[in-house]
Amino acid sequence: MEKFVRLDGLVAPLDRANVDTDQIIPKQFLKSIKRTGFGPNLFDEWRYLDEGYPGQDNSKRPLNEGFVLNQSRFQGASILLTRRNFGCGSSREHAPWALMDFGFRAILAPSFADIFYNNCFKNGLLPIVLSEDNVEALFKAVEAKEGYRITIDLENQQVIPETGDPLTFEIDEFRKHCLLNGLDEVGLTLNEADTIRAYEQRRAEQEPWIFQ
């Protein structure tokens, strides 16, 4: 997994609540057996005017000029600012893969759907929960100034906007540790293989049918 320590990036505002994973990466693109290459089809139904399908040349497709990520001022954005319950719906990890592949490394929102939130951390994408008021203030600030940037300091758990006071955010210690060091979670867990085996032995005595 890619490390995440500190990020200074351009902010793109996506002013919608309940953005679901079908919107983030439509199902026809889930047929890939790879983890990469989803970026051109991130928010496909909003970004393009035609219907997308896997393997096509996206550079030739008609763009929806009104969609925020197509506007020149947000090109190169690495921080997505959005509304409550981002990432609701399916468990597809293709959603964080697509966001990462497009260039996002952090998402700021008042809340996230559970499975999506979890999936982000497995990929070095940092979802940050801020209050509704703080998110609203950031939307206004981003709207007001072209090229608005934010710095994210994971070590100190701070979002530092170009204007206004730094905002502190919460994050689980374990997730923070994995992100800061880019750790392989499977490898970490396998360090505890003996504990897992001991647990299995206990369970097998109580519920033998589980292990048949």
Add this chain to the structure above:
Amino acid sequence: MAGKTLYDKLWNAHLVTEREDGSALIYIDRQIIHEVTSPQAFEGLRLAGRQPWRTSASVATIDHNVPTTPFKSASEIQDETSRIQVQTLQDNTREFGITEFGIGDVRQGIVHVMAPEQGAVVPGMTVVCGDSHTSTNGALACLAHGIGTSEVEHVLATQTLVAKKMNNMRVSVEGELGPGVTAKDVVLHIIGVIGTAGGTGYALEFAGSAIRSLSMEGRMTVCNMSIEAGARAGMVAVDDVTIDYVKGRPFAPKGADWDKAVEYWRGLVSDEDAVFDEDITIDAADIRPQVSWGTSPEMVISVDANLPDPAAESDEVKRSGMQRAYEYMGLTPGMPVTDIKVDRVFIGSCTNSRIEDLRAAAEVAKGRRKADSVKQVLVVPGSGLVKQQAEKEGLDKIFVEAGFEWREPGCSMCLAMNPDRLEPGEHCASTSNRNFEGRQGNGGRTHLVSPAMAAAAAVAGHFVDIRELQPA
């Protein structure tokens, strides 16, 4: 000390270790695998030179992008990318020694139909799958939830998950359900009450006399849509209905193990003095047949009502969401639900494709005909075994005589990864679980309903109140 909830008990029984930083490892008893969210996980194992921890813990099948027209081998799947995924699952399960119910196997079907049907899920288990509707399996008093592909790999390699305990929420539905009100209407109503993010961070237990009165299949329908209320996991406590359902299924314990298991399973209920972080009670008498009108499952309303007015919504974020939904759906605030015309009908999905669902739809279809204005009515059984049973009962003939299409098992038009899909602008009465933009096909407009309501809409060409349907 306060008593324990069902979720507390399941959590405690599966806790392998708690780390100093507050994270925990929980043991996973059963992993269900399908073709869409597993290829990258198997590839991860290969790249790291790892083997599955316990192959007997996994069971696989193909569902998301299989065609629902007959086919005998992967090479007959027209869509190349779908074909590769189906083939890749077959290759991976063979390489790693995992049981797969593949093409031509009568046990093949939608993951969450197949697993309980086979007894591959029994009470007290932790169950995961790279699919958010894994919560379906919680109907058997399991801790069952969806996971991402990295976690699929983690479970394959370690048989555990890094997890954090969720909070407890109970939704009790008390009283008797009215005529025409099904499990689907119950769960849609619940989502309408608590909202699409109301269950975020919670493990949901469905309780109360109305839930108890549901069959196991009905309980699966309710638990299935927990995620549409934001909750990863939904569950129902063990009772006789649970035990009777599991008994005799191929993977279920047998002989002395069965008796021991039943004794243990009887304890899988929340203690009377258990405390829930959230405790909601709903009066069953308030629940009428439901129809979703918007692009989020919480945008749902009773069939006898008129569509809501966004201007009356005080929350600005919700209001703009409603306005956008009206635009996408091509509907007007204030119009009666029964004025919404449908172009296609889909009866199927992990929510509503079991035998009781098909019986309910057939009861409405019997002696009636699809309206001429309705282009297509798809009936897609949840598994090969459901299909077999339906044909034994003659349900397929009823559907075909009504002008409905009788198909092969799979996820089909629930998410339109196979050729079954809506055209832009079409309205669909669908027994599936999500009405998101484009879910059933680019530009498609989904209305979530029960199987009986879907069949009634197919016959009438628009939504009708199932309680007012005249005899055929």
